[in-house]
Structures are given as C-alpha cells and as structure tokens.
Amino acid sequence: MPLPMHPQLDEYRTGFVDLKDEATALVTDADAATMRRRPDPDAWSVVQCIDHLNTAGWLLLRAMEDEIRQGRAEGPYGTPPFEYGVVSRWFAHVLEPSSGWTFDAPSLFEPDAPNTLYPNEAVDEFLGLQGRFADCVGGAEGLDLRRIRFGSPAIPLLRISLGAWFEATLAHERRHLDQARRTLRALHSS
Secondary structure, eight states: OOOOOOHHHHHHHHHHHHHHHHHHHHHTTOOHHHHHOOSSTTSOOHHHHHHHHHHHHHHHHHHHHHHHHHHHHHOOBOOSOOOOOHHHHHHHHHHSGGGOOOOOOOGGGOOOOGGGOOHHHHHHHHHHHHHHHHHHHHHTTTBOTTTOEEEOSSOTTOEEEHHHHHHHHHHHHHHHHHHHHHHHHHHHHO
8 A cells, every 4th residue: 555645646646546447448348459440541549549658658757767766865855735837737738638739749759550569568568657657656755846857758848847747647648548538439430
C-alpha cells in the first residue's frame, strides 16, 4: 500500500493507476486484428494510439526520473499545493480530450505502422509505463513541483514544471485513450 501523500500528488498518482484500468477495459474485447485496423487511411489504429503514448511516455519518463533524482539530492524542496504558470496550465489544458485543440504529433512521437506492432505487448508496455509514472509521483514527494522545470523531449524550448508535466501527461494519455475508444466505435459501426 503506497504511503499517504498530499492530495495534489495523490491525484496525480491515482490518475496514472486509473489509466491502467481504463486501458485494460478498453482493449478487453478487442482482438489483435481489430487493434491494428485503421478506421480510415489517415487515422491511427488503437495499437498506434498506444504505441504513440509509449514512445512519448518513455522519453518523458527518463527526463522526469533524472529531474527527480537531482531534486532529491539538491532540491528545490517545497510543500504542495503547487500552482503552475500560464504556459504550463495552457499546455496541460490543450492536451485534454475535451479541449477541442488538434495538432499533429511531433515526428519523434509518431507511431509505427500498425502491422509491425504487437497489440498485447504495446498494452503491457503502457500498463508498466503507468506504474513507473505513479512511482515518479511518489518519488517527487517533498520536492517543489513548480520550480523543477525541464524541456519536452520533442520540443526542447517548451520548458514546464514537473507537476505540470504530470498533469500534461495524464491529459495526453486520456486524449489518446479517448481517440482509441472512438476508433473502436468506428470500427464496430462500419
């Protein structure tokens, strides 16, 4: 059982755990062929949505873990709740499924072709990644999540705070699981 933490951090950690459950439920009745099928040639398949999240997630996770390790050794330390700057809040907001914003994924985060992906492995990788993100949140307890800032692996000029990265990552993952859900609905209705 994880140790109790500040509600703001617990919300982040719970968010990653909940995404594991959401992804598992999403693919429970989907076979590999369905998960590889695109609803149209310009859209991603379910497994491509998950592969995209895995690619982006692992690159971001490495940076997070490095910043947390350095923060544990050198600070800055702080006490929640943390409020993030305008750019950080905006970035997390536009990644939410409900934001209405659309954009192309940076080339670094493009998924592989669906026929080259193994859906069960991609899902297992995603579930493991969520566990690592939840561990990162736990490891960040006591650090100043507002003052620790680092750049995006895809857009280095985009530097936001560690706590905002937790929020943006959760939003990004919800966004693409929602996309995968819509893809499954489209495939079942065609």
